[in-house]
Amino acid sequence: MLLRSPPRRLHLLRPHHLRVLSNAAAALATPPPAPTEWTEAPVSAVRAATPDASLFHVSLDLSSHPSLLASHLAAGQFLPFRLPSAPYPIFLAISSPPPASSALPKSFDFLVKRLPGTPSARLCDLCPGDLVGVGGSVVGRGFEVGRISDAREVLVFATGSGISPIRSLIESGFGENENIDVSLFYGARNLQRMAYQERFDDWESRGIKIVPVLSRPDDQWTGQRGYVQNAFSRTKKVVNPSSMGAILCGHKQMSEEITRALVADGMSIDKILTNF
Template sequence: MLLRCAPRRLHLRPLSAAALASAAPAPPEAPTEWAEAPLASVRPATADASLYHVSLDLSAHGDLLASHAAAGQFLPFRLPAAPYPIFLAIASPPPSPSSSAAAAFDFLVKRLPGTPSARLCDLRPGDLVHVGASVVGRGFEVSRIAEARDVLVFATGSGISPIRSLIESDFVESHKTGVSLFYGVRNLQRMAYQVGYISLSLHFVLLYSIYNSW
């Protein structure tokens, strides 16, 4: 799978197939209904604080939580004084009836100065934010690679966010194939989720550049 910048385009390629299967959802539209929810956590996700881990408390928004049905979906954020909403890929797995996970969505946010994403990273736990009343996007159509013998998953930088949702769902454990994750980062200081891959039943390959211009 090859993940590109939002709105993301996912390419799924079984090694045994000659053709490339593509799942490219249409760009999401801004929602007409919004909800207000508090931030549960805002903290750096990398050593250089270029990426932030943001957790949204949805304990009072059961319908919004339930609308997350597939890894690779997005949630719109509308931040104060921002000229446009931003769409963030959900990093936590879709909720399941048997799960005891907290009623929250996790996000990996790239902090770009002067942008709405930076404003989000500057907020504190307990601050209220406006988000879409439902998630958007179809998510990854993993059923299209059900017959694949091997699956290669590629991500760079903050693009690991929806991939984390995928690998923490039942995709890796239930898939009867070999799953390899290739994660590209500029350097180890910019690697998110450094702890958490060891116990996964996948082949993890870290790619990083020795060139400062990458």
């Protein structure tokens, strides 16, 4: 399901005192621990991930770092970066799936929001072959999907670059069990800022129902409008909270409002997963 606009032409963590913002712009309670070991890895690919170039695909060649590759155990984990002239490390959610077998991948993929003047923008401006400092292992627990292993329906909510670890989750096989009904509410400003549209057909073939939600669409858009939490309230109510789970990654307000709504409908807070 590749979404197309009408004829008109066409998530980052950083410790800062006690406040940390994720790659998906969600607020965290505490920063992840800074790595004690660092290494260097070459950038293997950098390209725009959206038509307006607000998001970038960045890949790192980690073929010389098998232990680092092997430390990626769960979708939703982060890799620390240390970029030249940056006063602090940044932590980016890995968008590629963790290895499913003993055969390790050769790289990690990331979806990076290009905010001018930030370390993430510097990362997007690098070229293949440029070296970057990275932690010796990934950090974070990722999405603890074992907590919703008995769910028969799972609601997934993502906004902006928060779709990055959700890609990792989907492409690691989550939702392919025919006994689970998975719906993804994915919000962006417009189609020009919506990443991974080229993957939607594959995701739907894996059993994921995708509900794109645009907050500022053009007049040709016929899908859901507004914010993800509004679209959810219009289209879905929790019928049997004991057999449901939820996964959230994105803006703080979205996460807070969705969580309140699900808890009010009877869902246990333990069944609502984030990757921090």
